[in-house]
């Protein structure tokens with residue numbers, strides 16, 4: 001009889017780390033329904049809600065990020081890190097995993113480091129075209145490193161790298177909703193061009209400011225309609241501005257979209273930050289997109305993510321600093337240019353890497369099985 005598989009998946013902080021993790025877990029369960037999976041996240045962060053929503057158990061570590069601006073504040077961060085390592089050790093001792101998977105974000109550091117020290121094989125998944133500090137450190141002990149972009153030998157030992165692409169949630173890779181039904185679910189018309197605006201899982205200040213300043217353009221272009229995700233933090237100020245702008249039947253505003261399959265099915269064009277997970281979804285769903293990379297992320301990695309597409313004429317890119325003056329005009333002229341939409345869709349489709357979650361799940365299972373023997 002096959003031994004029971006016990007797997008820890010760790011990381012989070014933002015949707016960009018959490019959704020790939022859930023997608024890998026789902027793919028493992030499809031291949032090995034008997035597997036036991038435990039998530040390890042960071043207390044108070046988004047994963048503590050989203051992972052149980054997806055049907056998995058999660059334990060939080062008391063970890064926080066380093067404050068790079070106020071070094072003196074990091075004394076408590078170091079204490080939290082030590083407490084997290086200690087807690088990770090006791091979680092691993094109790095759960096006895098055969099493998100630990102890290103998807104980036106605060107919790108994956110102490111969990112995978114401790115797992116490595118305890119002789120448990122580890123696998124890391126790097127979503128971006130520029131490796132994060134935590135993953136670079138964890139790479140030394142990792143057995144396998146799953147990546148989504150070419151050229152990652154710059155950061156990781158070449159013999160451990162596997163090109164898998166980023167895992168995308170299963171409901172986006174299976175049958176998509178009907179476009180008309182999707183539009184109706186956002187109270188929008190079936191016969192109008194639709195722009196979906198997303199600022200990553202947390203929302204994006206520049207995109208929100210641009211849209212707020214563009215409310216009069218939204219009113220004037222009633223033949224185009226908009227689904228606008230603001231992020232939780234910006235939602236109150238955006239709704240206030242929208243209310244003040246008066247009746248806007250061609251606009252749907254929300255803080256977070258739970259049903260991204262419906263949002264993508266409804267959209268003819270997307271405006272988005274250039275997070276790696278979002279980009280993988282645009283590729284798989286062949287979505288024409290205007291990217292506005294965030295300048296506030298480590299090593300400017302979103303610009304690098306975006307340029308990998310722009311170089312292949314697979315996306316339009318607008319700099320964060322130019323968004324307020326140029327984004328609305330570019331988006332409106334693109335959504336009304338059928339030929340351009342078709343060209344962007346055709347080119348971005350070529351960059352899709354399907355089956356990513358399944359390939360990673362197979363690697364995780366291989367490591368777990370060999371450790372269980």
Ligand SMILES: CC(=O)N[C@H]1[C@@H](OP(=O)(O)OP(=O)(O)OC[C@H]2O[C@@H](n3ccc(=O)[nH]c3=O)[C@H](O)[C@@H]2O)O[C@H](CO)[C@@H](O)[C@@H]1O
Pocket residue numbers: 014015016017019104127128198199200201202229255256257258260273274275276277278279281294297301302
């Ligand atoms: C500010 C920040 O640190 N951003 C990083 C974070 O982005 P972020 O968390 O924004 O992640 P991504 O853009 O990679 O993915 C966002 C995910 O959230 C989903 N979604 C989004 C909005 C919504 O309303 N509903 C919803 O479900 C998208 O479908 C997608 O699956 O992780 C990415 C992957 O490591 C990095 O590339 C980003 O630079």
